[in-house]
Amino acid sequence: MASDTARPPAPAPVAALVQMTSGINPAANLETIDRALGEAAAAGAAMAFLPEMSLLLDRDRMRSAAHIVREADSPWPAALQAMARRHAIWLHSGSMPLLADAGDRRVNRSHVIAADGSIRARYDKIHMFDVTLPSGENWTESSAYAGGAALNVVDTPIGRLGLSIxxxxxxxxxxxxxxxxxxxxxxxxAAFTVSTGEAHWHLLLRARAVETGCYILAAAQAGAHADGRATYGHSLTVDPWGAVVAEATGQPGDDYRLCLAPVRRDAIDRARGAIPLARSREIRNIEL
Structure with a gap:
């Protein structure tokens, strides 16, 4: 006999942001990632997110060159694929530096890896960080890196995931x-500098969430790094209404911090229903 009792809704999938202080030793970074993924899987996370340059954060281009090869020759994607399989968890790699598939330029590349170890998506960072900050810091990513030319959105356990860096x-x-x-x-x-992070990190992430009606999942580098830089941290999950639902507010004595939050489909529907941006754009399709 069929029961009249309604089944409770399935629990929302949980995203785990891994905040790291990546250094110049890829093997040590991989060990940290492996431990973080094990903790995320044990906590019930469906998908883990690493920060930008999770495998190698080194602004010394001569020193880092020994590690940076084309993806087909790099051991890093395979190492992450093996971890995803072992821990039975989906993984966003954050990003890693690789040589472009052609030529001698580098790319800053993300991978989305399924729990079976298969690579489901790739994304090369489009916009290069070429700035001189009020703090005096100067960054010219385009002197070594080529920007990507393609957007990517991929199906994952937490929903349709758009990629950016x-x-x-x-x-x-x-x-x-x-x-x-x-x-x-x-x-x-991300690997936001301290000065830009203090000024703009929370503001921009919350704005992107509100503008898109999306969850924003921002795993960040944090603290003092072996290459001499300092990064802002504050890994954030922001819901589609712009509320910060999880934040890593500091860097522990250990070398990573885990930040867990559910990704709720009904929150996306409510935000988009309350402020129907897509419909309003169609109605007000005027030339500016």
Whole structure:
């Protein structure tokens, strides 16, 4: 006999942001990632997110060159694939430096890896961080890195995931394009400087969430790194209404911090229903 009792809704999938202080030793970074994924899986996370340059954070281009090869020759993707299989968890790699598939330029590349170890998506960071900050810091990523030329949105256990990296955050048109391709959540792995993080990190992430009606999942580098830089941290999950639902507020004595939050489909529907941005754009399709 069929029961009249309604089944409770399935629990929302949990995303685990891994905040790290990656250094110049890829083997040590991989050990940290492996431990973090084990903890995330034990906590019931469906998918883990690493920060930008999770495998190697080194601004010394001569020193780092020994580790940076084309993806087909790199041991890093295979190592992450093996971890995803072993821990039975989906994984967003944050990003890693690789040589471009052609030529001698580098790319800053993300991978989305399924729990069976298969690579489901790749994304090369589009916007290069070429700035001179009020703090005196000067960064010229384009002197070594080539920007990507393609957007990517991929199906994952937490929904349709749009891909971006760090400085991309400042370009809202990219995030609008990801939503037009069906994104329900957007990854923003980052290594924000302290000065820009204090000024803009929370502001920009919350704005992108509200503008898109998406969850924003921003795993960040944090603390003092072996290459001499310092990063802001504050890994954030922001819901589609702009509320910060999880935040890593410090760097522990250990070398990573885990930040867990559910990704709720009903929160996406409520935000988009309350402020129907897509419909309003169609109605007000005027030339500016």
């Amino acid at each position: 760090c400085y991309d955050l400042r370009f809202p048109e990219l995030y609008r394009a990801l939503v037009d391709r069906g994104a329900e959540a957007i990854a923003v792995p």
